[in-house]
Amino acid sequence: MSRLQQKIDDKMQRAEQSGLLRRRQLLTQSVGSANRLVHQGSIKHNFASNDYLGLSQSPELIEALGEGARLYGVGSGASPLVTGYSDAHAALEQALCEATGHEAALLFSSGFSANSALMKTLLDKESVVVADKLIHASLIDGLLESGAQLKRFAHNDLGAAKRLVDKHQPLTVVTESVFSMDGDLAPIDELYELTQANDAWLIVDDAHGFGVLPLGGHNKVDASCCDIQIVTFGKALGCQGAAILGSNTCIDFLVAHARDYIYSTALSPASAHVALKAVNLIKNGECRDRLAQVIEAFKLAAKARGLRLLGSHTPIQPLVVGDIDKLAKVNRELKTAGFWVGAIRPPTVPQGSARLRITLNVNHTQAELEALADQLQRALQD
Ligand SMILES: Cc1ncc(COP(=O)(O)O)c(C=O)c1O
Known part of the structure; x- marks a missing residue:
């Protein structure tokens, strides 16, 4: 095996062992199905994109x-x-x-x-x-x-x-x-x-x-x-x-x-x-008002379920889990329940502060926000 190939294999193995190996996931999104992603044949509610105003x-x-x-x-x-x-x-x-x-x-x-x-x-x-x-x-x-x-x-x-x-x-x-x-x-x-x-x-x-x-x-x-x-x-x-x-x-x-x-x-x-x-x-800021309502609604839903968000007033609503294994488990459960949320681990965030990065957008409905909050509560309690 060439030395460079050896180096690549060693680094990949180390990343895999530490639980920090990054991989892509194949997701399909179609026009007209706002916030619906298809992953391996099943539909997920998208709470991970930065498309805050739904303009994509x-x-x-x-x-x-x-x-x-x-x-x-x-x-x-x-x-x-x-x-x-x-x-x-x-x-x-x-x-x-x-x-x-x-x-x-x-x-x-x-x-x-x-x-x-x-x-x-x-x-x-x-x-x-x-x-x-x-x-x-x-x-x-x-x-x-x-x-x-x-x-x-x-x-x-x-x-x-x-x-x-x-x-x-x-x-x-x-x-x-x-x-x-x-x-x-x-x-x-x-x-x-x-x-x-x-x-x-x-x-x-x-x-x-x-x-x-x-x-x-x-x-x-x-x-x-x-x-x-x-x-x-x-x-x-x-x-x-x-x-x-x-x-x-x-x-x-x-x-x-x-x-x-x-x-x-x-x-x-x-x-x-x-x-x-x-x-x-x-320019007219119209969609911003709708976004502000979604943010407020999610924060209220989270508070009612005792979820400790970081207190952000923006569509980025992180929930710090801390441990990377626990984060992986919570994220797996969210996926199984049909929610796609960003799981952010070190070195992207400081050690010990692995988190769910929940992102909101104007197309999230009250029912979706409540359902995500319910599922977060369940996954974090277990
Ligand atoms: C704070 C910040 N700056 C810059 C970028 C890079 O922007 P782009 O995605 O257009 O490359 C990102 C992307 O995630 C970001 O979060």
């Missing part, structure tokens, strides 16, 4: 995908600096700038790519960066590749962030707006005040906030609460892709230097067209 199934966006393909074809054909930047991309960038108040935007095919490109392009080994302990893997990977000195503060601990900023005078502070595994909110206003007072930038990964909550949870323009905002289209917007938003000079710099942007085929114009329609759909 929206008739308007399905129509927009066809329209985008008819207008522009199905692929961009090249990287953006060659021939891959079209009026479909420019129109989406413009709409994002209008929605957030930033001067300029830059599109990527995924949020992971946008985040890691941003970190490794803006920062280098002379840079000091202060970041929340729980920022996303894509930001961490980009920071590691940049060589920047990374100083991390305990999750959402403003005092600790302040101490690190005072001591190290970083170029930037990095946080998420809505934390992906905890569902809680960063103190955006306070962090922005802190960075402004120290000639630093605030960079906010708004992957789970955009479309769901205004940045900072208030009605200020997003651009007045941070220097750079990353928004993704694969979550509340229900489609695919991402954008970095910031000043003209910052975006021009990224266009000229971000290798992930320069050397990768551009997001397809049809995808840009769909994302543009999605940005227009979320």
